[in-house]
Amino acid sequence: MVSIPETTISSSDGRRPIPLMGLGVAASGENGVAVKAAVIEAIKVGYRHFDTATLYGTEKPLGEAIEEALRLGLIKSRAELFITTKLWCNSTEGHLVLPAINQSLRNLGLEYVDLYLVHWPLKLNQAEVKIPVPKECIAAINIKDVWEAMEKCQELGLTKSIGVSNFAPRLIEEILSFAKIPPAVNQVEMNPLWQQKKLNEFCKKNDILLTGYSPLGAFGAKWGHNRVMECDVLQDIAKSRGKTVAQISLRWIYEQGVSFVVKSFNTERMKQNLDIFDWSLTEEELTKISQIPQRKHAYLTGTMVSEPHDVIAQIDADLAFQ
Numbered sequence: 001m002v003s004i005p006e007t008t009i010s011s012s013d014g015r016r017p018i019p020l021m022g023l024g025v026a027a028s029g030e031n032g033v034a035v036k037a038a039v040i041e042a043i044k045v046g047y048r049h050f051d052t053a054t055l056y057g058t059e060k061p062l063g064e065a066i067e068e069a070l071r072l073g074l075i076k077s078r079a080e081l082f083i084t085t086k087l088w089c090n091s092t093e094g095h096l097v098l099p100a101i102n103q104s105l106r107n108l109g110l111e112y113v114d115l116y117l118v119h120w121p122l123k124l125n126q127a128e129v130k131i132p133v134p135k136e137c138i139a140a141i142n143i144k145d146v147w148e149a150m151e152k153c154q155e156l157g158l159t160k161s162i163g164v165s166n167f168a169p170r171l172i173e174e175i176l177s178f179a180k181i182p183p184a185v186n187q188v189e190m191n192p193l194w195q196q197k198k199l200n201e202f203c204k205k206n207d208i209l210l211t212g213y214s215p216l217g218a219f220g221a222k223w224g225h226n227r228v229m230e231c232d233v234l235q236d237i238a239k240s241r242g243k244t245v246a247q248i249s250l251r252w253i254y255e256q257g258v259s260f261v262v263k264s265f266n267t268e269r270m271k272q273n274l275d276i277f278d279w280s281l282t283e284e285e286l287t288k289i290s291q292i293p294q295r296k297h298a299y300l301t302g303t304m305v306s307e308p309h310d311v312i313a314q315i316d317a318d319l320a321f322q
């Protein structure tokens with residue numbers, strides 16, 4: 001079985017290990033039964049880090065898979081896994097954070113998560129998630145209020161570490177100006193078409209681990225695109241090295257000194273994606289990849305919010321930092 005390299009992040013127990021590669025558990029149409037089966041397969045082939053979110057509706061099947069993996073003896077203890085979940089934007093208010101993490105823990109059937117992330121720097125005034133989000137529900141986040149509640153979650157032992165997702169340096173600097181516990185992780189879009197060079201430097205300087213999401217451009221998912229998998233430069237390198245485009249993209253991310261989460265619920269593709277740790281890209285290949293024209297994917301304006309809104313425009317502009 002492949003052993004996935006690890007790094008460490010700050011936590012309530014000092015520095016703790018996190019596997020650099022995780023399995024994304026954002027389903028694209030697959031039902032709970034399929035999600036549970038996929039996670040069990042993933043544990044069998046060597047994945048130990050799983051990335052879910054309240055938004056995805058996959059906390060429950062992920063929790064059921066963990067229970068089943070323990071029962072089957074695939075793992076000896078829950079502590080062998082690294083589980084991340086995220087606070088959805090309809091709970092980004094100080095008094096809503098604790099109830100939200102407690103609900104996630106109930107869904108997962110766990111006593112703690114390893115990492116709890118603020119999913120987006122955004123407030124949505126809607127009890128039930130409705131996407132696309134109606135314009136009148138969109139509001140600015142009060143990050144101090146939310147971050148203090150995130151710190152409380154860690155202090156209470158509900159999560160080992162806390163972090164953010166889709167945050168640009170401006171807002172992270174604001175958090176750092178008052179935080180008792182600084183963010184351990186920032187999870188953002190990252191792939192050869194959106195390389196995040198500057199954000200990576202910024203995070204490294206501040207001891208924040210960058211985690212790349214949609215490393216394959218979410219190819220085939222309803223929120224995704226085919227620009228990574230159909231990129232000429234990546235296809236040429238893949239052909240000359242006898243690898244797949246997915247492997248070239250994942251190996252490239254790995255070589256940037258970050259962690260990443262990639263979703264596949266197909267056993268063969270899960271294995272293929274794991275097969276990137278015993279070879280490397282050449283200087284020439286890295287140079288070619290560094291010259292790929294950059295284009296951020298419009299996750300917020302594209303799939304979540306259909307009408308223009310100042311708060312959304314500001315988040316998009318902040319995230320265009322490169």
Ligand SMILES: NC(=O)C1=CN([C@@H]2O[C@H](COP(=O)(O)OP(=O)(O)OC[C@H]3O[C@@H](n4cnc5c(N)ncnc54)[C@H](OP(=O)(O)O)[C@@H]3O)[C@@H](O)[C@H]2O)C=CC1
Binds near residue numbers: 165224264265266
């Ligand atoms: N914080 C945030 O805002 C966000 C976080 N995320 C997280 O990041 C994870 C990964 O990103 P995601 O957006 O899912 O997209 P990915 O870039 O991981 O792509 C996933 C898609 O690629 C397909 N795929 C996987 N491996 C291969 C392969 N080797 N060859 C061909 N196709 C492949 C999958 O299909 P199949 O399953 O059939 O293999 C799936 O459709 C998410 O699952 C989620 O956990 C994602 C978006 C935003």
Ligand SMILES: O=C[C@H](O)[C@@H](O)[C@@H](O)[C@H](O)C(=O)O
Binds near residue numbers: 055
């Ligand atoms: O439809 C939802 C949007 O694309 C966006 O909210 C998601 O991509 C989300 O950030 C995720 O984590 O998967």
